[in-house]
Structure formats: C-alpha cells, structure tokens
Amino acid sequence: MSNRSDSAIAQLTRLLYLIPAASSPEGLSLSEASRRLGVDEETVLADIRDLSAREFYHPAGGAEDLRVEVESDRIRVRSSGKFGRPRRLSPREALATHLALRSQASGLSGAARDRVLSIADRFASGLAAVPVDDLVDRFSVEESGESAGPALAELRRATAAGVRCEIVYVSADGATPTVRTLDPYGIAVADGHWYAIGHCGVRKDVRVFRIDRIIDLRTTENRFEVPADFRLEEYVREGRVFRSDATVPVVINYSGGTAARLAGHPGAKAGRAGTISIRHEVAEPDWVVRHVLGCGGEAVVESPPELRERVAAAADRLSRSANPSE
Numbered sequence: 001m002s003n004r005s006d007s008a009i010a011q012l013t014r015l016l017y018l019i020p021a022a023s024s025p026e027g028l029s030l031s032e033a034s035r036r037l038g039v040d041e042e043t044v045l046a047d048i049r050d051l052s053a054r055e056f057y058h059p060a061g062g063a064e065d066l067r068v069e070v071e072s073d074r075i076r077v078r079s080s081g082k083f084g085r086p087r088r089l090s091p092r093e094a095l096a097t098h099l100a101l102r103s104q105a106s107g108l109s110g111a112a113r114d115r116v117l118s119i120a121d122r123f124a125s126g127l128a129a130v131p132v133d134d135l136v137d138r139f140s141v142e143e144s145g146e147s148a149g150p151a152l153a154e155l156r157r158a159t160a161a162g163v164r165c166e167i168v169y170v171s172a173d174g175a176t177p178t179v180r181t182l183d184p185y186g187i188a189v190a191d192g193h194w195y196a197i198g199h200c201g202v203r204k205d206v207r208v209f210r211i212d213r214i215i216d217l218r219t220t221e222n223r224f225e226v227p228a229d230f231r232l233e234e235y236v237r238e239g240r241v242f243r244s245d246a247t248v249p250v251v252i253n254y255s256g257g258t259a260a261r262l263a264g265h266p267g268a269k270a271g272r273a274g275t276i277s278i279r280h281e282v283a284e285p286d287w288v289v290r291h292v293l294g295c296g297g298e299a300v301v302e303s304p305p306e307l308r309e310r311v312a313a314a315a316d317r318l319s320r321s322a323n324p325s326e
Contacts, residue, residue, distance in 0.1 A: 164224055255273075
C-alpha cells in the first residue's frame with residue numbers, strides 16, 4: 001500500500017530534494033530516492049508524474065529549463081542548473097539563523113560551543129555589510145549579554161531621518177563616559193554586536209560606536225547630510241567594522257579553545273603546544289581590547305607593544321573595578 005502524503009507542502013519538499021539529487025550525470029536510483037525520502041517508490045513516481053504534467057500548463061518553451069527522465073530504475077533530471085545551486089538566504093533569514101545559533105551555543109560548552117559559534121560567525125560576516133533596514137524592520141531582538149539596548153531603535157529613526165544625536169558613550173577601556181554629538185550615517189551588525197557609524201563631534205571624523213555602550217541618547221532638531229563618498233561597506237570586513245583605509249597590523253597569539261575555533265582562519269599560523277597566531281589589519285584599537293579580553297585569557301597581543309600595553313591597562317582597570325577593596 002502507498003504511504004504517499006496528500007500534502008502539497010510534503011510533495012513540494014520531496015521534489016525540491018529530488019531535483020538537485022537527480023541532476024548528477026548518473027542520476028539517482030528509484031530505490032535510493034525512496035529510501036532517502038522515506039516514502040515508497042510509487043509515491044516517488046507519482047511526484048515525478050505530477051511534476052512532468054505541469055509542462056502542459058505552460059506556453060511553448062515554458063518548461064525547457066527542466067526535463068525529467070525515468071529509465072528503468074533510474075531518475076535523471078536535466079536542467080539549466082538553477083535548482084542545483086544552494087538556496088541563498090535572505091538577510092532576515094540569515095539574521096534569524098545567526099541569532100538561533102548563538103542562542104544554541106549558550107547552552108553548550110567546550111568544543112561543541114566553539115563549533116556552533118564558528119558557524120554563527122560566518123553568518124555575522126555576511127550580515128555586516130547589509131543595510132540595517134533590510135534586516136530589522138520586522139525584528140525584535142533581545143539576546144542576553146549582547147542586546148543593543150533601547151538606543152538601537154532611536155538610532156535607526158535618526159539614521160533614516162538624517163538628524164543629529166547627542167550621546168553619552170562609554171569606550172571599551174571603561175573610562176569615564178563622554179558626551180558627544182553623532183551624525184549616524186549607517187548601522188551595521190558584526191561580531192554579534194550592533195554598531196553606529198557616523199561623524200563624531202569630538203573626534204571631528206567618522207567613527208564607529210558600539211551601540212550597547214551608548215548609555216544615553218537624545219535626538220536633536222539639527223539635520224545632516226551623508227557625504228557623497230561615504231560607503232558603509234568600507235567599514236565592514238570579515239564580520240568586523242572599522243575604517244579600511246587607515247589600518248595597523250596587529251599580531252595576536254591564541255591558545256586553548258579559541259585557537260581551535262580560529263584554526264581555519266585565513267592566515268592562521270601554527271605555533272607551539274597547539275597555539276596559533278593571526279595577523280589582523282585593525283583601524284580601531286578598541287576592537288583589539290574588546291577582542292582580546294573577550295577571549296578570556298586565551299589571546300595575547302604579540303605586536304605592536306603599545307596595543308599590548310593598552311589591553312593590559314584595560315584588564316587592570318576591569319580587575320580593580322571588580323575588586324574595589326584590593
């Protein structure tokens with residue numbers, strides 16, 4: 001007896017698997033297709049008949065991109081190759097997948113956690129250059145430890161309206177908060193965090209601000225124009241955000257689980273006792289501080305020495321703030 005499902009969704013799911021699976025030159029045996037799909041051979045043949053019958057519903061030439069052949073016990077699909085390519089995720093789907101992976105990783109430990117985070121980082125790299133309106137106009141995200149906070153929604157509105165903001169910002173080294181004006185040219189998500197990129201009134205130049213470090217924000221009535229030569233993608237590379245035309249080479253040595261997770265990074269060089277070193281091109285020194293401290297003792301700056309000292313100073317400040325009696 002046939003175990004064929006009458007669900008159109010179930011049939012479509014089977015066909016979307018069957019078409020690329022049978023597109024190789026040798027095709028796919030009917031028995032193997034039945035085994036992989038979890039249905040009997042009669043159901044597979046019925047699916048193919050339904051697919052082939054659609055040719056008569058199209059105008060002449062409408063089905064030329066897809067041809068199905070069944071010879072004895074073998075199925076072959078001839079097509080232009082469109083069905084054989086992996087499906088490209090939309091920005092929203094990629095963001096949802098990234099967040100789901102990070103959520104899953106929070107319940108894991110050791111190598112399993114590192115593997116899941118490594119996959120999540122790949123999604124973050126692809127998302128970093130995507131305009132924020134393509135990502136979050138229908139998203140509400142609250143991720144423990146990495147929420148952008150209430151400033152994100154207000155910054156999105158200010159970016160869209162082209163209005164200046166006054167912010168109170170805490171830098172990565174934990175220094176006294178500073179008051180600044182910010183013309184938000186764009187917003188990007190990278191390395192698990194949200195960033196605002198725009199003109200800083202204090203630095204008199206374009207700067208990158210991690211949004212969860214903005215502790216207060218007020219929009220003003222002053223408007224700004226985004227410079228014609230501003231390109232958001234110039235501040236995004238390898239899942240991180242920084243200005244790409246003024247970088248400093250930084251060599252970082254990794255050990256433990258961090259070394260294992262980053263072993264496949266382009267340019268990684270193996271060292272002693274399972275360590276690796278990676279040369280990064282960095283435009284924002286604060287990224288080095290955040291990155292090294294975030295590795296929990298499994299990352300050390302080899303060069304330049306001034307950045308190694310900057311990380312050490314930040315670690316010392318954090319230690320004193322956590323143990324004020326010492």
